[in-house]
Amino acid sequence: MTGTEASKSGWHVAEADLRAYARGELAPPLLWSADTHVGSCADCRSRLAAVSDPVALDDGWERLDAELDAPRPGPGERLLVRLGVAEHTARLLTATPVLRRSWLLSVALLLATTVAVVRAVDAPALFLALAPLLPLGAVALSYGPVLDPTYEIAAVAPTHGFRLLMIRTVAALTASLCLNSLAALALPGYGLLAFGWLLPALALTAAGLALSARLGPLAGPGLVGGAWTLLMAVAALHPAHTPAAFTTAGQSVAAALAALATFLLHRARDRFDTQPY
Incomplete structure (x- = not known):
C-alpha cells in the first residue's frame, strides 16, 4: 500500500513510530513505510513537526544540506x-x-x-x-x-x-x-x-x-x-x-x-x- 493510498484509507503513522522516526531510531521496514507515508500525508507531517525537537530537526537539515553541497572527491x-x-x-x-x-x-x-x-x-x-x-x-x-x-x-x-x-x-x-x-x-x-x-x-x-x-x-x-x-x-x-x-x-x-x-x-x-x- 502506497503512502497516498494509505492516506485515503485513513491509515496514519502511529504516534510512537512518529517519535522514533523523528529521533532517527525507526528501523526498516517501518522506516520505509513511514518515510513514504509522511511524504504524501500533510496530517502526519504536522504531527511529525509537533513531536520533533526543533534544534535536532534544524541540525539534521543542515547536515543534509552540507552533504548534498559537498563536492564529490575525484x-x-x-x-x-x-x-x-x-x-x-x-x-x-x-x-x-x-x-x-x-x-x-x-x-x-x-x-x-x-x-x-x-x-x-x-x-x-x-x-x-x-x-x-x-x-x-x-x-x-x-x-x-x-x-x-x-x-x-x-x-x-x-x-x-x-x-x-x-x-x-x-x-x-x-x-x-x-x-x-x-x-x-x-x-x-x-x-x-x-x-x-x-x-x-x-x-x-x-x-x-x-x-x-x-x-x-x-x-x-x-x-x-x-x-x-x-x-x-x-x-x-x-x-x-x-x-x-x-x-x-x-x-x-x-x-x-x-x-x-x-x-x-x-x-x-x-x-x-x-x-x-
Whole structure:
C-alpha cells in the first residue's frame, strides 16, 4: 500500500513510530513505510513537526544540506586520502589549477612542438631555454587571488599560507618536471645536456617564490622569468656556443642560486600568512 493510498484509507503513522522516526531510531521496514507515508500525508507531517525537537530537526537539515553541497572527491583525491594525506590537504592539492587537464595538455603540446623543432633544426638551446620557464609559470599560477579560481576556498582552509604555498608548489613542480623529463627523453641524441634545464628550473622557481613574498605572486615570478628570457636572448646571439647557464660553471651557479633562494624563501615564510595578495 502506497503512502497516498494509505492516506485515503485513513491509515496514519502511529504516534510512537512518529517519535522514533523523528529521533532517527525507526528501523526498516517501518522506516520505509513511514518515510513514504509522511511524504504524501500533510496530517502526519504536522504531527511529525509537533513531536520533533526543533534544534535536532534544524541540525539534521543542515547536515543534509552540507552533504548534498559537498563536492564529490575525484580519483586523485581519493588516492591521496588512502595514502594517508589529510582530506583537506588532498582537496587543496588536487584543486591546484595547473593540474587540470587543459593545462597539462597545453603544456604537453607545447613541449612536443618544441621537441619536434629541436630535432628538425638541431637547436637544443631552444628547449633548454623554454623548459625552466614552465615550472616557474606553473607555480605562479597555483596561488593568489588573480590566477587561482579556488583562492577563496584555500584562504579559509585550516592551512597556513606558507604551507599551502608549499603544497601547491610541490604539486605544480611534480607535474611540470615530469612533463619536461619526458620531453628530454625524446631528445636522446643530446645526452645529459637535454636535462641541463633542471637546476635552472629549480633556481628560477625558488627565486620567483622568494621575490613573491615581497612583490606578489605575479610580479615576483614575472621578474625572474623576464631576466631568464633576456639571458637566453643574449645567449642566442652566439648560437655556436652552449649557453653559459648549461655549462658546468653555469649549473653550479644555478644550484647555488636555488639554495640561496630557498633559504630566503624560508626566512620570509611568515609573509605568506599575513600579506593579502
